[in-house]
Amino acid sequence: GAVVSQHPSWVICKSGTSVKIECRSLDFQATTMFWYRQFPKQSLMLMATSNEGSKATYEQGVEKDKFLINHASLTLSTLTVTSAHPEDSSFYICSASSDYSQETQYFGPGTRLLVL
Amino acid sequence: AQSVSQHNHHVILSEAASLELGCNYSYGGTVNLFWYVQYPGQHLQLLLKYFSGDPLVKGIKGFEAEFIKSKFSFNLRKPSVQWSDTAEYFCAVTLSGGYNKLIFGAGTRLAVHP
Numbered sequence: 001g002a003v004v005s006q007h008p009s010w011v012i013c014k015s016g017t018s019v020k021i022e023c024r025s026l027d028f029q030a031t032t033m034f035w036y037r038q039f040p041k042q043s044l045m046l047m048a049t050s051n052e053g054s055k056a057t058y059e060q061g062v063e064k065d066k067f068l069i070n071h072a073s074l075t076l077s078t079l080t081v082t083s084a085h086p087e088d089s090s091f092y093i094c095s096a097s098s099d100y101s102q103e104t105q106y107f108g109p110g111t112r113l114l115v116l
Numbered sequence: 117a118q119s120v121s122q123h124n125h126h127v128i129l130s131e132a133a134s135l136e137l138g139c140n141y142s143y144g145g146t147v148n149l150f151w152y153v154q155y156p157g158q159h160l161q162l163l164l165k166y167f168s169g170d171p172l173v174k175g176i177k178g179f180e181a182e183f184i185k186s187k188f189s190f191n192l193r194k195p196s197v198q199w200s201d202t203a204e205y206f207c208a209v210t211l212s213g214g215y216n217k218l219i220f221g222a223g224t225r226l227a228v229h230p
Contacts, residue, residue: 004159034218043206043220044160093160095218104150105218107160 003027004096006108013084014116021079021111023094029074030096034105035067038091050077084115118143122207122221129197129228137192137224139207146212149190151181154223155203163205166190177201202228 003026013019023033032051036044048064050056050071058064066088068080077096081088091112095105123138141147151163164175171183181192190207207221 043222044218045220046217049217095160104162104165106162107152109159 002104002106004030004094004106004108006092006094006111008111009109010112010114012114012116015085016083019081019084019113021081021092021094021113023077023079023096023108025075025096025098025106028096028098030077030098031074032097033071033077034095034097035069035077035079036093036095038093038110044093047079081113084113086115089113089115118209118211118219120207120209120219120221122205122224124224125222127224127226129226131199131228131230132196133228135192135194135197135201135226137205137207137226139190139192139221140188141190141207141209141219142188143209143211148210148212149181149183150208150210150218151175151179151190151192152206152208153203154206160206163192197226197228199228199230202226 005024007022034049035047037047038044046059047062048056048058048069050069052071052074056069071077091110093110095107097105119142121140149166152160153163154160163179164173166173166183174180179194181190183190204223204225206223208218
């Protein structure tokens with residue numbers, strides 16, 4: 001149980017294009033989903049927290065207009081990197097939890113984005 | 117600001133050796149504590165967690181961790197490692213009232229040689 005999937009697993013795009021990454025909870029309803037970014041040989045940095053049906057809460061320093069997050073249902077959240085640039089190349093990981101207070105986060109496999 | 121420190125960035129062990137990975141956090145309030153593992157090419161998996169109760173928690177694959185509140189520590193241990201334990205290990209905390217926001221340590225890369 002508690003499986004989270006991400007699609008795509010790999011994406012290569014040209015600079016200036018937008019890329020959408022999907023995060024799905026396959027066997028539970030995710031009240032909250034989280035988006036992280038992991039730089040090479042570094043830890044995960046939280047980008048934003050999204051609750052189903054409401055606006056995402058972004059961490060300090062994360063551009064909300066560049067990283068659009070939608071959490072339209074209890075099983076799906078999307079992250080859209082708008083007008084991607086090479087510095088946006090990274091490993092993006094989502095996680096989901098089914099309880100807003102004290103619950104474990106279950107992580108997706110991640111999406112590697114390369115912007116040329 | 118709240119932070120999580122993992123003292124060992126790289127650890128190399130031989131099979132059957134004992135393992136202890138350090139984790140300290142800086143926050144004076146109530147915390148929930150986690151250890152996650154990331155095997156090569158795989159996603160993060162939960163090893164164990166501590167919310168309350170017995171400060172010695174046992175997780176999967178023979179791992180355990182001890183919460184020492186006075187030391188703000190949550191060290192991970194395994195008495196005898198195997199080659200298959202080669203992975204990156206992340207300590208993380210959530211803060212009471214922090215809405216499940218995980219704060220991660222930098223991670224420790226463990227390499228176990230046969």
